[in-house]
Amino acid sequence: MASGVPPPSRAEILSLFRSLLRTARDFADYNIREYSKRRTIDAFRQNKDLPDPLSVSAAYSDGKSQLEVARRQAIVYALYAPKVKSIMENKL
Amino acid sequence: MASKLLASVLLRQTSLRTSHIRTLSTAAVAAVAPPSTAEPYEDPSGISMKGVKISGRPLYLDMQATSPLDPRVVDSMLPYYLSRFGNPHSRTHLYGWESDQAVEAARAQVAALINASPKEIVFTSGATESNNISVKGVMHFYKDKKRHVITTQTEHKCVLDSCRHLQQEGFDITYLPVGSDGIIELDQLRSSIRPDTGLVSIMAVNNEIGVIQPMEEIGKICRELNVPFHTDAAQALGKIPIDVENWNVSLMSLSGHKIYGPKGVGALYMRRRPRIRVEPQMNGGGQERGIRSGTVPTPLVVGMGAACELAMKEMEYDEKRITKLQEQLLNGIRAKLDGVVVNGSTERRYAGNLNLSFAYVEGESLLMGLKEVAVSSGSACTSASLEPSYVLRALGVDEDMAHTSIRFGIGRFTTEAEIDRAVELTVQQHYFTIELATQLFIAGNVLLSKPSPLCVIDVALCRQCCLVVGVIALSLLVML
Numbered sequence A: 001m002a003s004g005v006p007p008p009s010r011a012e013i014l015s016l017f018r019s020l021l022r023t024a025r026d027f028a029d030y031n032i033r034e035y036s037k038r039r040t041i042d043a044f045r046q047n048k049d050l051p052d053p054l055s056v057s058a059a060y061s062d063g064k065s066q067l068e069v070a071r072r073q074a075i076v077y078a079l080y081a082p083k084v085k086s087i088m089e090n091k092l
Numbered sequence B: 001m002a003s004k005l006l007a008s009v010l011l012r013q014t015s016l017r018t019s020h021i022r023t024l025s026t027a028a029v030a031a032v033a034p035p036s037t038a039e040p041y042e043d044p045s046g047i048s049m050k051g052v053k054i055s056g057r058p059l060y061l062d063m064q065a066t067s068p069l070d071p072r073v074v075d076s077m078l079p080y081y082l083s084r085f086g087n088p089h090s091r092t093h094l095y096g097w098e099s100d101q102a103v104e105a106a107r108a109q110v111a112a113l114i115n116a117s118p119k120e121i122v123f124t125s126g127a128t129e130s131n132n133i134s135v136k137g138v139m140h141f142y143k144d145k146k147r148h149v150i151t152t153q154t155e156h157k158c159v160l161d162s163c164r165h166l167q168q169e170g171f172d173i174t175y176l177p178v179g180s181d182g183i184i185e186l187d188q189l190r191s192s193i194r195p196d197t198g199l200v201s202i203m204a205v206n207n208e209i210g211v212i213q214p215m216e217e218i219g220k221i222c223r224e225l226n227v228p229f230h231t232d233a234a235q236a237l238g239k240i241p242i243d244v245e246n247w248n249v250s251l252m253s254l255s256g257h258k259i260y261g262p263k264g265v266g267a268l269y270m271r272r273r274p275r276i277r278v279e280p281q282m283n284g285g286g287q288e289r290g291i292r293s294g295t296v297p298t299p300l301v302v303g304m305g306a307a308c309e310l311a312m313k314e315m316e317y318d319e320k321r322i323t324k325l326q327e328q329l330l331n332g333i334r335a336k337l338d339g340v341v342v343n344g345s346t347e348r349r350y351a352g353n354l355n356l357s358f359a360y361v362e363g364e365s366l367l368m369g370l371k372e373v374a375v376s377s378g379s380a381c382t383s384a385s386l387e388p389s390y391v392l393r394a395l396g397v398d399e400d401m402a403h404t405s406i407r408f409g410i411g412r413f414t415t416e417a418e419i420d421r422a423v424e425l426t427v428q429q430h431y432f433t434i435e436l437a438t439q440l441f442i443a444g445n446v447l448l449s450k451p452s453p454l455c456v457i458d459v460a461l462c463r464q465c466c467l468v469v470g471v472i473a474l475s476l477l478v479m480l
Helices: A010-025 A032-045 A051-080 B003-017 B028-034 B071-082 B092-113 B127-141 B155-170 B186-192 B213-222 B297-334 B365-367 B391-394 B401-402 B416-447 B457-478
Strands: B041-043 B046-049 B053-056 B121-124 B148-152 B174-175 B197-201 B229-232 B251-255 B267-270 B340-342 B353-359 B407-408
Touching: A010 A032, A010 A051, A032 A051, A051 B071, B071 B297, B092 B121, B092 B297, B121 B127, B127 B155, B127 B197, B127 B229, B127 B251, B148 B155, B155 B174, B174 B186, B174 B401, B186 B213, B213 B229, B297 B340, B297 B353, B297 B416, B365 B407, B365 B416, B391 B401, B401 B407, B416 B457
Parallel strands: B148 B174, B148 B197, B197 B229, B229 B251
Antiparallel strands: B041 B046, B046 B053, B121 B267, B251 B267, B340 B353, B353 B407
16 A cells, blocks of 8 residues: 555546547447446546545556556457447448 | 248348348258358358348347456456466466466455355356256265255256256156246245255246346245255346345356356355255366366456456446346337237346247247347247247246247347347337238238138247248249
């Protein structure tokens, strides 16, 4: 537990949010893409009013590790994306 | 056979409407089909497989059959396929130690989801194997004193088949009936328990109708009468809160691929206090405390652990969303169609499983026409045969309503837009199927000297006379 580390600033949190949404956009699979976008927005909205800096830091580092996972998986899903997209993407 | 003919008539109609010229003879279709049926033929304009051509991958609404892997689960599994490929039972080097560490971590993750101790979890190849170990293993171990098993009529095929196998060996099995809402009568259970009852096996959430049995009450009865209680929680894991202490279960079967984990892995919870003993079904090197020998598949087990941890975190969020989506689906369909019946209890049900029966249409044709939505009628295990599902029959659903049942499975990754599209397609296909049936009926009445007014309404008759009417209608359509 690093007690001397300050909690993330508003700018850092917003930057994490934007990176997550940008990475979500890169998913080749329609369902995963929609889920990542929706889950990011809902998670940040839910954690909007966290009371103490410790829980804010914890949520921020959790978000950062999720960003790493999303970045890797976006590449893996793109490597094996089927040639034909989901029906939902045709009419959009 | 008659139904296949009807289906091919339907396809012919559809293909005429989409202006494709197709040959009627099945031999010609087989000759044109690609030689390797393992690879669907994909080109930028669509997919063509089994004589069906669609413009994109169907939207997936069959979450009870299996679920897509969550990307976070894939991320946790990949290192164990690529660089950390050791056998967890190798004691002498790093590869073995790191795999073993991963397996034990996964075991703790699975145990945490059901409020058990990691020492009570045994990894197997799936819920079917866990069910086999529970039912046959327990009864073979206690075969001198205990000769009776109680289960329900709506259990999964693997439990029913294990019970049938035990019956052939000379055990007695009681198959408890269910009410029209799919839930068992507790008094009937209590009165069926005999002094030589060795096991009560009742699944928590039914895979076909999504009904949740009263687990705590059943557990109380079993503890009172000192009978081991086994439950197949494959569909319940990660969807409803499970607590082995509250439910008082001795054995629980869990499955990986129903909770956005990998296929080919499952787990068996075996209570330690009081200890339940089983005879192992897989003999070998004594892995998994002798209960299930064989190398534990590290990547699959790690994936299942990650899926369980995710399920614990996301259960509330997913449940809220899925309930909302289920309402949207049901209200959307009910707004446009009459005669829609929900099979199973509406109160005690898991929201992600919606089993609907449509009056006035033939189920196989409705399903065959819904090519752009991946749904199923009844469970994946029984959909190969044309028999209506035994679960619906146990509920007391009429023969013709049982034939038209469709199971919509909603999951974590389903979107509102997909639900809207599914409603639209179902309603459209429903009207189209009625229209086609009416055309066949008219054709039959025109060409047969003895018109059969029961042809459309009574499905059983329709299947038999369809052969004649279908051939005549085919030739009519060719001429049109």
